[in-house]
Amino acid sequence: MRCGVVSLVGRPNVGKSSLINALLKDKVAVVSPKPQTTRNAVRCIYNGEGAQIVFTDTPGIHLPKNKLGRFLCDSVKDTLDYADAVCWLVEVGDRKIGAEDREVIDALADVTCPVVLVVNKCDRADSRDGPERVYGLYEGARPFAGHTALSAKSGKGVAALIGMLLPFLPEGEPLYDPDILMDSTERFRAGEILRGHVLSLLRDEVPHCVAVEIEEYKSPDEYPDRRKLYVRASLIVETTGQKAILIGEGGKMLKKIGQAARFDLEKATGHSAYLELWVKVSPRWRQSDLVLRRLGYSRPGSR
Template identity: 40%
Template sequence: MTDAVSQDGAGDGSGTLRSGFVTFVGRPNVGKSTLTNALVGEKIAITSEKPQTTRRAIRGILNRPAGQLVIVDTPGIHKPRTLLGERLNHLVDQVLGDVDVIAFCVPATEKVGPGDRRIAESLDGYRRARKVALVTKTDASSREQIAERLMEVDSLREDWAAVIPISAESGEGLEILADELLGLMPKGPALYGADVVTDESTEDRIAEIIREAALQGVRDELPHSIAVTIADILPREDSDLIDVYADLVVERDSQKAIIIGHRGSRLADVGARARAQIEPLMKSRVYLHLHVRVAKEWQRDPKQLGRLGF
């Protein structure tokens, strides 16, 4: 690894490296997962226009000559309506207590609201972490909107280490953000190997890809009710095909009918979209076996949540 000079002494020319953890926080659907993928340079977190798409703490690794950033993508902070929602908020709280930097995200396209203020104030509870504010989605905003949002965000706290406008879609500001975050990390060696982009298992990544495909085009109430589990992954002995067996879990029979669609048309579409992403991940042709099953009110049932990994 070569030395590089970045802000706040990230590389001082004497072999000193920095590494640590950063997480992005904000209301649901402010672009945290898209930003994680853009920084890592590879899709490790699924994205959707549906709120609360992220359900786990997913780590993406960004390697630089001056050190390593471990980006922890978390669910959006929200007012929980189910036991699942409560557990997701608890997960976010755990992550915020452990990371070195918290980056608070507000989209440039929307005025700062009560939810943003509440989240910004809640960061007082995590004194260990440095705080950075990000105005996201600048590619979809006017200069006036961006300037207005920067002033609104800057006024939310007095201890921002930086306030940065960025666009995960266009890449604007991402290099500045990476340098700034790395400069705020503690000195220390890399935590993961240079070739690692995530510590997610293959099974978990496949399950998330299938869930992302299932989320496209469904009604607003359905996304929260969809979970995906991988039953088995089996290479075929007589060909280069890999069989992937997955269950799509919903809460009601009516939801099962929506997922399957007329004569299975919608489920076939979900399978085709998912397979297009799974095959590059597996570096092989894949035959995807999708089964839809009902687990009544699983979001509110502790035993069902445990079986589904929550």
């Protein structure tokens, strides 16, 4: 049995979370066309013939503009200490190494485990000239233990990535029970379901200014006297203008988010759910150590 931990890293939007979903053949990670969709490093577990690979989905490495962004980038670096191998994801259409890619190169500078270059989005029209050019581009910047091309969207090449990673993993016992898909709590997943709908329903800068705080989570699994799952959540924004957008005309937007999230919560937990949703303003929360810590955007041991 080969078992180990593989970190998926790269700039925002290259398809790290999409690849996680393709590897696990399940929609476990939030995906969106907006950069900085993923906000926490989450371990997602692939079980295959003679292998268990713990893939860590990570936030996109970028040039941070606030303390939240700093946390996102630092949390990627934390995952590298525990990785047996790293996949650096890039896109088949890449024509130059940008500032964010250079941040990735810096983050990987001290990594001693094998790093594999993964060229994603090979289903796209701009992939006609093939991944060879992209291999050349990035291999000029740092050494890799191997390279491969795939499409997280179509699934083509995803199985080959597994085969490529196996020799890098130690022999040993699985780290997780084979029934477990994600190393996260139901409470965290409920927050991610909500954030996913905020991302898909709101435009421009607004989704970046929203945090979800699950204030109460009571499941019939834990409280057998309850017939319904009860979730009380707050959507935290920075300004009253954003609050108005989130609530929408006559409360329409908030209702839409709530209905969509409740549907997904019920599907995910198997319980009918009661979701109480509030919108709160916390000015400049993305710059506040105190609020970031409360929302789970702080590294263990940090003040």
